[in-house]
Amino acid sequence: MDPADRTNLLGLPRPALEEFVAALGGKPFHARQLMQWVYKRGADSFDAMTDLAKPLRQRLAEQAEIRAPAIGAVQQSADGTVKWQLKADAKQAFEMVFIPEPERGTLCISSQVGCALDCSFCATAQQGFNRNLSTAEIVGQVWLAVRELGLLSSADDSAAQAAERRVTNVVLMGMGEPLANLRNVVPALHILLDDFGFDLSRRRVTLSTSGLVPQIYRLAQETNVALAVSLHAPDDALRNQLVPINRKHPIAELLQACWHYLDEQNGRSVTFEYVMLEGVNDAPAQARALARLLRGHPAKVNLIPFNPFTGTRYRRSAPVVIQRFRDELLQRGVLATVRRTRGEDIDAACGQLAGRVIDRTTVRLGSKVIGIAVQP
Numbered sequence: 001m002d003p004a005d006r007t008n009l010l011g012l013p014r015p016a017l018e019e020f021v022a023a024l025g026g027k028p029f030h031a032r033q034l035m036q037w038v039y040k041r042g043a044d045s046f047d048a049m050t051d052l053a054k055p056l057r058q059r060l061a062e063q064a065e066i067r068a069p070a071i072g073a074v075q076q077s078a079d080g081t082v083k084w085q086l087k088a089d090a091k092q093a094f095e096m097v098f099i100p101e102p103e104r105g106t107l108c109i110s111s112q113v114g115c116a117l118d119c120s121f122c123a124t125a126q127q128g129f130n131r132n133l134s135t136a137e138i139v140g141q142v143w144l145a146v147r148e149l150g151l152l153s154s155a156d157d158s159a160a161q162a163a164e165r166r167v168t169n170v171v172l173m174g175m176g177e178p179l180a181n182l183r184n185v186v187p188a189l190h191i192l193l194d195d196f197g198f199d200l201s202r203r204r205v206t207l208s209t210s211g212l213v214p215q216i217y218r219l220a221q222e223t224n225v226a227l228a229v230s231l232h233a234p235d236d237a238l239r240n241q242l243v244p245i246n247r248k249h250p251i252a253e254l255l256q257a258c259w260h261y262l263d264e265q266n267g268r269s270v271t272f273e274y275v276m277l278e279g280v281n282d283a284p285a286q287a288r289a290l291a292r293l294l295r296g297h298p299a300k301v302n303l304i305p306f307n308p309f310t311g312t313r314y315r316r317s318a319p320v321v322i323q324r325f326r327d328e329l330l331q332r333g334v335l336a337t338v339r340r341t342r343g344e345d346i347d348a349a350c351g352q353l354a355g356r357v358i359d360r361t362t363v364r365l366g367s368k369v370i371g372i373a374v375q376p
Helices: 014-023 028-040 054-063 135-152 159-163 182-193 213-222 236-242 251-265 284-294 319-331
Strands: 071-076 082-087 093-100 105-108 112-114 129-132 169-172 205-209 226-230 270-276 299-305 335-338
Touching: 014 028, 014 182, 071 135, 082 135, 093 112, 093 135, 105 135, 135 182, 182 205, 182 213, 205 213, 213 251, 226 251, 251 270, 270 319, 284 299, 284 319, 299 319, 319 335
Parallel strands: 105 169, 169 205, 205 226, 226 270, 270 299, 299 335
Antiparallel strands: 071 082, 082 093, 093 105, 112 129
16 A cells, blocks of 8 residues: 555544454454554554554554654753644644643644634744644644653653653644634544543643634534633723634623533633733733623633744733732632743743744735634
8 A cells, every 4th residue: 555545543533443443354442452552652563562463463554554743843941841843744844842840741732734813922823824734643743742752751860850751731722723623623632532542631631722612612512621712802802903813703702602611511610811911901900801701700811921922013011010910810709820931942932833834825814804714
């Protein structure tokens, strides 16, 4: 078989993998064994899967592959953050970031090459949009990161150092709008949560969206992960400027979808991301307006110091301004935290991922909503 025609197993959630294995003469339990080899042991060769019958391994080798995205470049920050540039093809690239902490390791993965939503404070949005990532490319980021982080470990590492290189949390907060690529994102989420896949708790997988309301309702029917929403403003007039999709799905409509998601999934809360922009959205009065929107609902606010990038017109709010904004929220009963900036020296911080998007096949939203390519 032509290698290009082989099925990449990283793109198949368990039911689809069972069907694929059955077509090769295997049983459902063979698919589960296969998943354990791929996701628990990081195997990329069928020869290593010694508990599978040799004829089945031969058929798998002929018709399937385990292929993660190729690495274009790797950078490591002074604070331990690691950023990988991954190849989408010979010209296009996307990025993923690993953020080590004493008690957890968070992997930030991408769902698209570029982004069409045109949020004005985001470096990815300035790249334009090329295409959606496949399920295998999304899952492959996690598979690759686990392997690469293992290679970074050494025999001299302490238990604490080794633990800091373990992926415990996955966030779809990298390049792209995940809900514009539901067809590929949902199967990837299933693999992340599957007992025979990465076996992550639903509270340790977070999907971040700019606010595609119909897709939030669909997501509630498809899977159960933590939801984060890029809010960034307490009123429609300002959010229309910062997050253009708001012109199509205003704040009230967006919040209704968020509360529905929690009701359907028995979730604990929605995280609202709020980038702090000097003189734009950081006034105490705006904090009080935000509190009025969220008070009494299962919500928490993550205040994100703005991370600059080349060509931006925005500046980061001063620390004292951010703390006052947080205090205004806390005093009104809204849980709020300030995100610690990580990886800024390698452009790996929130809003800085740019990858390499040369062929922009989709127009950005720009000054008016013209619709975006949403894959059902």
